[in-house]
Amino acid sequence: xxxxxxxxxxxxxxxxxxxxxxxxxxxxxxxxxxxxxxxxxxxxxxxxxxxxxxxxxxxxxxxxxxxxxxxxxxxxxxxxxxxxxxxxxxxxxxxxxxxxxxxxxxxx
Amino acid sequence: xxxxxxxxxxxxxxxxxxxxxxxxxxxxxxxxxxxxxxxxxxxxxxxxxxxxxxxxxxxxxxxxxxxxxxxxxxxxxxxxxxxxxxxxxxxxxxxxxxxxxxxxxxxxxxxxxxxxx
Numbered sequence: 001x002x003x004x005x006x007x008x009x010x011x012x013x014x015x016x017x018x019x020x021x022x023x024x025x026x027x028x029x030x031x032x033x034x035x036x037x038x039x040x041x042x043x044x045x046x047x048x049x050x051x052x053x054x055x056x057x058x059x060x061x062x063x064x065x066x067x068x069x070x071x072x073x074x075x076x077x078x079x080x081x082x083x084x085x086x087x088x089x090x091x092x093x094x095x096x097x098x099x100x101x102x103x104x105x106x107x108x
Numbered sequence: 109x110x111x112x113x114x115x116x117x118x119x120x121x122x123x124x125x126x127x128x129x130x131x132x133x134x135x136x137x138x139x140x141x142x143x144x145x146x147x148x149x150x151x152x153x154x155x156x157x158x159x160x161x162x163x164x165x166x167x168x169x170x171x172x173x174x175x176x177x178x179x180x181x182x183x184x185x186x187x188x189x190x191x192x193x194x195x196x197x198x199x200x201x202x203x204x205x206x207x208x209x210x211x212x213x214x215x216x217x218x219x220x221x222x223x224x225x
Contacts, residue, residue: 001169037153044202044215045145045153057211088153095166097143097155 002027002091004100012108019076021103023089028069030093036065036074037088039102045088049074079105110134110214112203117219124193124223130186130203130216138181141206144188146199147218156201157188171197193223 003026013019023034032052037045047056049065052072062077076083084107089100116128128144144156157167157177165177176189186203200218207213 039153044218047213050208050211054211056213086152090153090155095158096168097158097166099145099153099155102152 001096002029002094002098004089004091004098006087006089006100006103008103009101010104010106012106013079014108015079015081017079019074019079019083019105021074021076021087021105023067023072023074023100025070025072025091029072029091032068033091033093034065034067034072035090035092036063037090038083038085039088040085048087076105110205110207112205112214112216114201114203114216114219117201117221119222119224120193121225122194122223125189125191126193126221128188128190128201128203128219128221130188132184132186132205135205135207136181137179137184137186137205142179142186143204143206144175144177144186144201145204145215146197146201146221148196148199151199154199159186190221193221195223197221198223 005024007022034052036049039045048063053065064075066073086102086104088102111133113131120126143158146154159165159177174192178187200220202218203216205214
């Protein structure tokens with residue numbers, strides 16, 4: 001099983017600032033099948049990025065994903081008020097699929 | 109329009125069984141990869157199971173041997189049969205469908221399963 005470790009656990013930032021979230025895998029993610037999700041309280045997760053760097057349909061271009069192998073990054077170039085939420089990475093290149101433990105982006 | 113509607117959650121005693129349903133519309137369940145993902149109260153997301161369009165199924169170690177994912181093509185519905193339930197299975201259960209050609213996925217609203225005596 002691939003273990004995904006996200007850091008930091010919490011990111012305290014102000015609107016307009018840049019957010020950089022990390023996701024590290026315990027072994028190489030096959031075909032870079034790594035996704036990023038955003039989840040707000042009481043809502044289902046929302047797909048942001050798939051294949052490590054492809055933006056999902058309808059996702060603003062301030063969200064970008066990068067990385068390969070075992071190290072992946074989600075960057076939010078300029079935080080908007082609606083971006084404060086919890087973010088999860090998930091690998092779907094091998095089964096069992098796994099999620100990271102999440103990074104909370106909170107308002108400073 | 110793609111829609112997923114989960115039903116079947118509720119309060120169940122430890123050791124009991126429950127079957128969750130995910131009624132799909134706007135696509136054919138047999139043609140897509142579909143998963144169950146759960147979230148315990150106040151906790152993170154946990155992947156539970158997937159069924160591929162070809163019929164292959166996979167499970168998280170935590171549910172292997174107790175849960176079974178299946179689909180009924182005639183009802184266009186995904187299922188999760190949960191047996192030998194434990195307190196740690198308490199969670200909101202979501203069904204998810206992957207739509208790679210559309211560059212997105214879809215999720216249901218979730219159904220709460222509470223395992224308690």
